[in-house]
Amino acid sequence: MENGIPMKNRIKVYRAMHDLTQEALANAVGVTRQTILAIEKGKYDPSLELAFKIARYFGASIEEVFLYDEPTEDL
């Protein structure tokens, strides 16, 4: 998680659906395997470009793969 923004993603689910390893996905989108792992674990939020690349690779929209949890304000 970067800057405290709660960003979640469903990359692991999509990888399982497509029977894809982290290494294969990393090679497909042009990053290292550690970057895919860091994104899956929520330790790194990808750039918009990389997020689009990943989503398009799975044939999904960016909102289906990446979820932004709006922080709720306590009244």
Place this chain on the structure above:
Amino acid sequence: MLKITYSGCTMKRNTFYLLIGIVALVEVGIFWLSVRLEAPLLIQIAFILGVILLYLARRGVEETIEDERTVMITQKAALRTLEVSWVIFFVLSLGSAVIAFSRPLGLRPPRPGPQEMFPTEALELPVFGGFAIIQMTLLCLMIFLYVGFRVYYARKYGEWDTDEEQD
């Protein structure tokens, strides 16, 4: 128009890391040789050639070794190193300035003149060796700082995380 393209040999990522180690060892050897031969130009040229060799080798690595996350880690570590380094450099420079201004200001005489007029130690050449060692110490401090920050940010952004797919 002439277009220069790189068509060097390709290599695996681990081969590249091995090459870095070999180049570092060779540089240490050349440094020793340079000291023995009293030829500073030797290590200076060897260091530049080593950097060029690694730069070209890096371009020939087949696998992805750098992406947006690694670039971000490098940027953050470099920025933090710069922030700390400028404070250290400035503090040292302030100390040097105080020493310099504590003495009578003015240029040294262009010619020694009669021996009895000036103390001989005032006419000695600057001690370049001592300056080089201070410079090298500061450089080493910067490198240690950079490595420390890099390890911190690499850990923060999951560089050494493992999971079930780990080999």
